[in-house]
Amino acid sequence: MVPQAPDAxxxxxxxxxxxxxxxxxxxxxxxxxxxxxxxxAQASWALLPSRERARRILPLxxxxxxxxxxxxxxxxxxxxxxxxxxxxxxxxPAAISxxxxxxxxxxxxxxxxxxxxTLALANKRSTLARLPWGVVGIISPWNYPFGIPFHEVVMxxxxxxAVILKTASETQMVGRALADVMGAARLPEGxxxxxxxxxRVAGDAFLEAGVDKLFFTGSVPVGKTLMAKAxxxxxxxxxxxxxxxxxxxxxxxxxxxxxxGALWAGMxxxxxxxxxVERIYVHEKVYGPFLAALKPRVEGLRxxxxxxxxxxxxxxxxxRQMETVKRHVEDALAKGATLYAKSEAPEDGKGFFxxxxxxxxxxxxxxxxxxxxxxxxxxxxxxRDMEEAVALANDSxxxxxxxxxSRDRRKAARLARRLQAGAVTINDHLMSHGLPETPWGxxxxxxxxxxxxxxxxxxxxxxxxxxxDLLSFAPRELWWYPQSxxxxxxxxxxxxxxxxxxxxxxxxxxxKAIKVLPRVFKAHD
Numbered sequence: 142m143v144p145q146a147p148d149a150x151x152x153x154x155x156x157x158x159x160x161x162x163x164x165x166x167x168x169x170x171x172x173x174x175x176x177x178x179x180x181x182a183q184a185s186w187a188l189l190p191s192r193e194r195a196r197r198i199l200p201l202x203x204x205x206x207x208x209x210x211x212x213x214x215x216x217x218x219x220x221x222x223x224x225x226x227x228x229x230x231x232x233x234p235a236a237i238s239x240x241x242x243x244x245x246x247x248x249x250x251x252x253x254x255x256x257x258x259t260l261a262l263a264n265k266r267s268t269l270a271r272l273p274w275g276v277v278g279i280i281s282p283w284n285y286p287f288g289i290p291f292h293e294v295v296m297x298x299x300x301x302x303a304v305i306l307k308t309a310s311e312t313q314m315v316g317r318a319l320a321d322v323m324g325a326a327r328l329p330e331g332x333x334x335x336x337x338x339x340x341r342v343a344g345d346a347f348l349e350a351g352v353d354k355l356f357f358t359g360s361v362p363v364g365k366t367l368m369a370k371a372x373x374x375x376x377x378x379x380x381x382x383x384x385x386x387x388x389x390x391x392x393x394x395x396x397x398x399x400x401x402g403a404l405w406a407g408m409x410x411x412x413x414x415x416x417x418v419e420r421i422y423v424h425e426k427v428y429g430p431f432l433a434a435l436k437p438r439v440e441g442l443r444x445x446x447x448x449x450x451x452x453x454x455x456x457x458x459x460x461r462q463m464e465t466v467k468r469h470v471e472d473a474l475a476k477g478a479t480l481y482a483k484s485e486a487p488e489d490g491k492g493f494f495x496x497x498x499x500x501x502x503x504x505x506x507x508x509x510x511x512x513x514x515x516x517x518x519x520x521x522x523x524x525r526d527m528e529e530a531v532a533l534a535n536d537s538x539x540x541x542x543x544x545x546x547s548r549d550r551r552k553a554a555r556l557a558r559r560l561q562a563g564a565v566t567i568n569d570h571l572m573s574h575g576l577p578e579t580p581w582g583x584x585x586x587x588x589x590x591x592x593x594x595x596x597x598x599x600x601x602x603x604x605x606x607x608x609x610d611l612l613s614f615a616p617r618e619l620w621w622y623p624q625s626x627x628x629x630x631x632x633x634x635x636x637x638x639x640x641x642x643x644x645x646x647x648x649x650x651x652x653k654a655i656k657v658l659p660r661v662f663k664a665h666d
Contacts, residue, residue, distance in 0.1 A: 178331030273301030384541025466516030540584030631657025
């Protein structure tokens with residue numbers, strides 16, 4: 142038993158209930174002090190060339206490689222997922238992402254020349270620059286407690302920001318481990334800070350402490366509350382608020398692959414994936430064969446402690462989330478759904494275990510098809526054709542990810558373009574978050590803004606345009622004071638010369654413009 146520390150969060154293994162660590166709590170004053178230190182450190186960090194920042198960040202990859210086993214174990218013990226899940230969906234993508242971002246940051250952040258829009262102003266040369274916000278706050282969730290914040294922290298730092306990170310109370314040991322990882326980077330003192338405070342106060346505290354931008358991953362209601370609070374100071378937000386993601390199975394799909402993909406994307410991390418499959422729409426011609434392929438896979442899924450390599454699916458992370466899943470299943474069964482397939486699960490009462498479940502006979506009147514269940518449950522519906530599948534898939538206030546399964550990839554791509562989701566995969570699901578070049582975020586109430594990839598770097602920076610004048614040696618511009626009818630006619634002539642319908646009118650316009658142009662090179666009329 143780990144001795145309890147005063148004013149600390151107890152960290153327990155969802156599979157056993159064992160408390161295996163404590164994370165000291167921080168106060169609002171601690172947060173304010175961290176922001177002040179971060180602001181001082183960020184000023185010099187932002188002045189470094191992006192290649193130098195990348196050079197200092199890249200050692201994080203070496204740390205991940207050297208400590209992969211211990212990181213996988215702490216993620217498993219704190220979150221409940223299996224060690225393989227931790228390695229494959231959090232640690233490996235983190236190593237890939239830091240390598241990619243460090244290599245690409247100089248290109249993504251480089252100033253970019255803008256072409257001239259018109260001959261009339263061709264002497265004005267515009268350059269677009271990406272400048273850091275300053276101090277970025279990141280509030281991350283418990284379902285991917287390492288992978289989600291790691292991407293955002295690395296992008297923010299490479300972009301020239303300082304970072305204040307708060308991870309979920311439920312997975313504080315992972316947060317502490319991530320803070321240790323950041324120690325491998327050559328960062329100025331105070332540039333990165335880890336804060337532990339209850340979620341109910343964190344959002345307001347971050348905004349009141351004066352962070353320049355806040356990144357939040359969590360529920361839709363909390364995201365709306367943060368938006369209302371941020372409006373008081375017009376603090377920009379980036380929000381990722383979950384999904385109720387559809388999977389479309391066409392009549393020409395590879396059913397073995399589709400069934401295996403549904404099992405993975407629906408049950409990985411005990412279904413606690415905002416981008417995981419929750420709703421499956423299957424063409425009526427292959428509905429029966431698809432279910433027949435899915436059933437034995439679900440029933441054979443091994444549910445147990447995540448630390449064991451004999452487990453395919455680990456424990457739920459919290460008792461509260463277990464109750465949500467049970468409520469959704471009970472609602473569906475009460476409204477006529479059938480529990481078509483179910484795995485075994487430990488029932489000793491020590492851990493937060495649920496079986497993997499497949500519901501058939503589901504409708505959009507049921508909570509599991511309308512809301513984010515966030516558990517090891519998928520609902521499977523038969524559809525007449527893919528037109529109906531698209532309509533049902535889009536019948537949601539969420540739109541994070543989706544997938545289309547077909548041997549005809551062109552047809553699948555056409556269907557994908559019609560789905561209201563931020564990321565759509567073909568013949569795969571629940572993996573685009575692991576592609577660092579791919580933007581992450583959704584439509585509707587799933588998201589505001591994006592992370593990852595070049596688009597993610599744009600979210601981590603502000604746009605500044607620098608306009609230089611090749612004729613800055615001239616005393617004045619054509620439209621500067623004093624005003625006169627001659628200047629009016631000259632500017633009107635310029636417009637006619639550029640855009641008039643007839644050639645004659647254009648020539649006349651250019652003559653008027655040329656007549657008044659010499660005033661640019663005279664200090665006085």
